[in-house]
Amino acid sequence: MEPDMPEGWNLLGQEYRLSGRPERAVTTLNRALLVLRESPMTFFVLGESYTDLRRHDLAAQAFRQAVQMDGGFVEAWAALALAYVRSGRLADAREIVRTLEKSSPPYADIVKREIAKVEGAR
Numbered sequence: 055m056e057p058d059m060p061e062g063w064n065l066l067g068q069e070y071r072l073s074g075r076p077e078r079a080v081t082t083l084n085r086a087l088l089v090l091r092e093s094p095m096t097f098f099v100l101g102e103s104y105t106d107l108r109r110h111d112l113a114a115q116a117f118r119q120a121v122q123m124d125g126g127f128v129e130a131w132a133a134l135a136l137a138y139v140r141s142g143r144l145a146d147a148r149e150i151v152r153t154l155e156k157s158s159p160p161y162a163d164i165v166k167r168e169i170a171k172v173e174g175a176r
Contacts, residue, residue: 060086063082063093064093064099067086068099070103071103071106079099079106083103087100093123097116097117097119097120098120098129098130098133101120102133105140110140114138114141114143117131128161132161132162132165135154139169139172147165151165
């Protein structure tokens with residue numbers, strides 16, 4: 055009823071994700087972004103949906119959009135770093151970790167653990 059209400063789209067996208075339908079979430083959120091354009095949370099949920107599909111490059115693109123719109127969106131920064139780790143872009147992930155160490159040490163620790171797993175597997 056209110057197509058320009060980001061919260062409704064985000065909740066619908068999350069519901070699709072939680073019900074095991076991330077493809078439907080991606081479709082829904084991409085349609086929502088045609089109307090919304092300036093919703094960091096919608097880009098974040100889209101990134102999470104791409105992560106569910108193991109489309110880490112597309113997830114990184116969505117998370118980058120979220121942090122470009124809201125530089126203080128710590129969860130999106132951490133998710134971007136994790137997408138970089140999963141894509142093998144460890145240097146980019148480490149750069150974000152340095153920022154997260156100042157703003158949100160717990161998120162920095164999560165990303166550092168993931169980097170260590172990847173490095174240990176090599």
